[in-house]
Amino acid sequence: MPVWFVTGASRGLGLEIVKAALGRGDSVVAGARDPRAFDALRSDDLLAVPLDVTDQDQVDAAVAAAVTRFGGIDVLVNNAGRGLVGAVEETSDAEARAVFDTNVFGLLNVLRAVTPVLRAARSGRILNISSTGGVVAWAGWGVYSATKFALEGITEALRLELAPLGIQVTSVQPGPLRTDFLASSSLGQVDRVIDDYATTGGASRTWAGENHGLQEGDPAKAAAAITSLADLASMPARLPLGTSTLADIRGKLAAVAEDLETWQDLSRSSDFVPA
Template sequence: MVDTQQGGFKRVWFITGASRGIGALIAEAALADGNAVVAAGRNVKAIVERLGESPALLPVALDVTDEAQAKAAVQAAVEKFGRVDVLVNNAGFGLLGAVEESADKDVRRMYDTNVFGLLNVTRAVLPTMRAKRSGHVINISSIGGYRAGAGFGVYSSTKFAVEGITESLYAELKPLGIHATVVEPGYFRTDFLDGSSLIVAPEVIDDYDETSGAVRRKATQMNHNQPGDPKKLAAAMLKLVDAPTPPLRLPLGTDTLAAIAAKNEYVTQETEIWKELSGSTDFAD
């Protein structure tokens, strides 16, 4: 086993979905910052082509839906670098369509990756973090993880799950000296809206044309015109990890900040309107 400190690395990062998009950018930023990176993805060749070769880089094959592969990838990381300091659960994809339009096979596949895959990798990494009583679990959620809307309902439900898992991890891991943060990016100029990262429901129901149909059209117009700069997102991740007291939630992008403010205002107003009925269900004694 190689001691991380002997390699002169600042931290050891384990990043899923690291062959392209945000995952690759985070890996590049972490390497440039003097860290070691375990770059995990289904295609190791694509990882090497994107990130190159370096003593600080360990590309590993990982289908996050395979629990045995997750354990093997973490074991390889520990054997190479001695530990894992930062886990970035980034692997995932989207589904665009009304809830009724979303096919069962697509929904299950997305949950297998976005939720159960995240759990597979997290369970594989946590024992090494607990042994060191240090570490940081970062789960990539979305603007849709805080508020759902037409067209992305089922995708948002996977990110709502990620938010709940991270809230619990935050409470469970804090006494052990381990941080947990859920990152909520808005629309960033990546390939997320391309076919490589987003399934568009093939069934189209005309009754949803003004709701999810409008979102389908907007997604096409927005593709590669999103307001967020993905390189700045990667840089923000380094600042997050360097922070002495990382937050439970980190929204990224002015669109996410606006969405959070709008939902909070809506919930406050609705709760106030219905509070009499809401408070009427306790036992009288």
């Protein structure tokens, strides 16, 4: 049965993916800063490992432990991530770098460690957990969306690079899931507040507080959809999850198509024309 390697697995969507994979009878390597989070799961098919994705040495050790215990890795789920809400100007350098360190550079740390295992086997699957915010950016979510836009670019290129080697790659784009992502104890908020952004970035802070626990998405159902990808002969390049995600992405694509049509003459005016 497949061996899953799941980062950010101690709670929320990551934990649901661990449960769903175990429920299928698969083996799971679950990574978290504190592996005691998995004590209640107790299964011979589960290996809990300490994992801070920003620490390359710890990532390498976790992957080595996975290979030693199960002989390899078949499905990598890059789920570790953190949120940040605040207007772009309000966001400090330290706050921006912290979210990029986890969401982008942490993901790259894991890819550098796991991809050689998949290449050696000439098979495997990589599921990078993005967001609706990886396609559509909203006021107050600019830096967070920037990390997910970066993930989308990495995923799109990685898919092309690994396809000839028998490895499939998908970007999973969940909408709001009813986890603790929006909780004040989980979602990062920038320290600086600028009054001019009260109705834009500030409104996003308010929205996050008011909608915690009211999100439309069911994390267990999202995990079931994600784990079902392992059964497909050919995985999609992208998997949006949720009704609002479909609507938001369709709206974004329509707006881009309209811009292309409206401004195509100006766009073409930059072409080099031989004398």
